[in-house]
Amino acid sequence: MARRKSKRMALCGVMGSLMVTAMLLGDVIPLATFCAPMLAGLLLVPIAQEYGNRMAFVLYLAVGALSLLVSTDPEMSFCFLFMAGPYPMIRNKLGRIRPRLLGWGAKLLYFVVMLCLMYGSLEMLFPTVAGLGEMGTAALAAFGVLGILTFLAYDSLLFSFSVAYRIKLRPRLKQFL
Numbered sequence: 001m002a003r004r005k006s007k008r009m010a011l012c013g014v015m016g017s018l019m020v021t022a023m024l025l026g027d028v029i030p031l032a033t034f035c036a037p038m039l040a041g042l043l044l045v046p047i048a049q050e051y052g053n054r055m056a057f058v059l060y061l062a063v064g065a066l067s068l069l070v071s072t073d074p075e076m077s078f079c080f081l082f083m084a085g086p087y088p089m090i091r092n093k094l095g096r097i098r099p100r101l102l103g104w105g106a107k108l109l110y111f112v113v114m115l116c117l118m119y120g121s122l123e124m125l126f127p128t129v130a131g132l133g134e135m136g137t138a139a140l141a142a143f144g145v146l147g148i149l150t151f152l153a154y155d156s157l158l159f160s161f162s163v164a165y166r167i168k169l170r171p172r173l174k175q176f177l
Contacts, residue, residue: 007177008051012059019043019059023067026076033073037080038154040067044088045162049170050177053089060085074126082118083111083151088158111151115144 019040026036040063048056064085067077087110094110097103170177 008055011050011177012047012055015043015047016059016063019063020066020070023063023071023076023080027072033076034079034084034150036076037084038150038157040080041084041088041154042158042161044085045158046165046169048089049162049165056089057086060089075122078118078122082121083114084154087154091155091158107155108148108151111148115147 022036022040022043025039026032029036044056044060047059064077064081067080068074071077090110091107094106095103097106
C-alpha cells in the first residue's frame with residue numbers, strides 16, 4: 001500500500017514539474033501564451049486515467065497556483081486556470097452528452113463561458129494586461145473565432161493523446177505505475 005502511494009506521488013510530482021516547466025516555457029516564447037497552458041493540460045491526461053479526476057484536480061490546482069506565482073504572464077496562467085487545465089478532466093463527461101451535436105455545443109459553451117470569465121477576471125485584476133478595450137469589434141470577433149478553432153484543435157489533441165496513452169504508453173509504463 002505504501003509503495004503504491006509513493007509511486008502515485010512520484011508520478012504526480014514528475015508530471016507537475018513537467019507542467020510547470022511547460023508553463024515557464026510560455027514565458028520564454030512570447031507566442032506560446034495559449035500553447036503552453038494546453039501542453040500543461042495535456043499532461044493531466046495520464047494522471048486522470050491512472051488515478052482519477054480527483055488526483056488530477058489536486059495537481060491542476062497546485063500547478064495553477066505555482067504558475068500564478070512564478071510566471072510573468074498572467075494571461076497564460078489564467079488561461080491554464082480557467083480553460084486548459086480543467087478541460088481534460090471534464091472532457092469525457094461533456095463528450096457523453098447525446099446527441100453528439102449537443103455534446104459539441106456543451107463543449108463550445110464551456111469554452112465561451114470560461115473565456116469570458118478569464119478575460120473578465122484578467123480585466124478586473126490586471127487592466128493593462130488584457131487590453132480588450134483597445135481592440136475593435138472586428139478584431140475581437142476574429143480573436144473569438146481563432147480561439148474557438150484553437151479550442152477545437154485542443155479537444156482533438158486531447159482525444160488523440162488519451163487514446164495513444166491508453167494503447168501505446170500505458171502498457172509500457174505499467175511496470176512503473
